[in-house]
Amino acid sequence: MGGVEFYCQNYWFDLSNEDDLKKRAAKLSKALSEKQEFVLILDDLWNYFPLKEVGILAREKGCKLILTTRMLDVCRQMECQETIKVKSLPEFEAWQLFQDKLGKPLSLDAMEIAKSIASECAGLPLGIITIAASMRGADDICEWRNALRKLQESKVREGEMENEVFQALKFSYNRLNNSSLQQCFLYCGLYPEDHPIARDNVIEYLIDEGVIRGESRQAKLDEGHTMLTDL
Incomplete structure (x- = not known):
């Protein structure tokens, strides 16, 4: 799992600064065990993972675990007790x-x-x-x-x-119809989901890779900001 942050009875519980997986799992397990009843939502799962490894006590009394995924196999592997299919728009x-x-x-x-x-x-x-x-x-x-x-x-x-x-x-x-914009899109796609992307960092990379060209440094920066705005 990536960075974990959730709201629990008037305070935020943030694990995004803990890099050690075992320590993070222990902290999450402790926080959840202190709650007599709770509902935990795992959104947009793409792969199965053992709940205990990340500190989730799914079988404890008073625990409700809800997950959303596009993969039926993930529901099966996570041993969901009930599966609800969300229908597409009519x-x-x-x-x-x-x-x-x-x-x-x-x-x-x-x-x-x-x-x-x-x-x-x-x-x-x-x-x-x-x-x-x-x-x-x-x-x-x-x-x-x-x-x-x-x-x-x-x-x-x-x-x-x-x-x-x-x-x-x-x-x-x-539909971008521009190879530079397409390369810019692909580079941004390398970032993790919901990760903040600094415009200046992207522009510097595209300049170094020769995607953005210009007669002067300022011209290149202006071109880079224009590309990101278009994208």
Whole structure:
């Protein structure tokens, strides 16, 4: 597990500064054992891990453990007593969300294509929001047709992890239409989830790697900040 922080009866319990895994597990176990009843939520799990190794007393009386994951296998491996599947958005709500994020009315021809694009997102809010945002300002019907074709072509083999999520991500990446922006995106993707990313550090790296070029130091810095703003 990464840094752990949770709210518990009017105080914050923060383990992010403890690097030793055993010490961190011991502190968490002690804090939880002092509570007669508690609910612990583990959000967005991608892999199984033994609860005892991180100090979670899941089988103790008064303990409720809730986890969210996209992987049914994770639920099984974590020995969940009850599994609740969260359904994707129905077609009408998915289309409404797409229109809201697009932010402007479309011509009748473009609207039909846009509905098909929204349908390709399989009711996943993240995919809908991401793709609709990338299509803001698109007026040409050719651009909409091309976007639909590219989105359909971006599908990976059935059975690979989170096909729809990957599909939306790949589509948005290709929509950047700039190799420097794409490299900037990939570099930012190397950071851990929810990790703060310092703009100056990213820009310095991109300058050192030759992604950002300019006649002067200031020109390079300005180009870097412009890229990050665009991204």
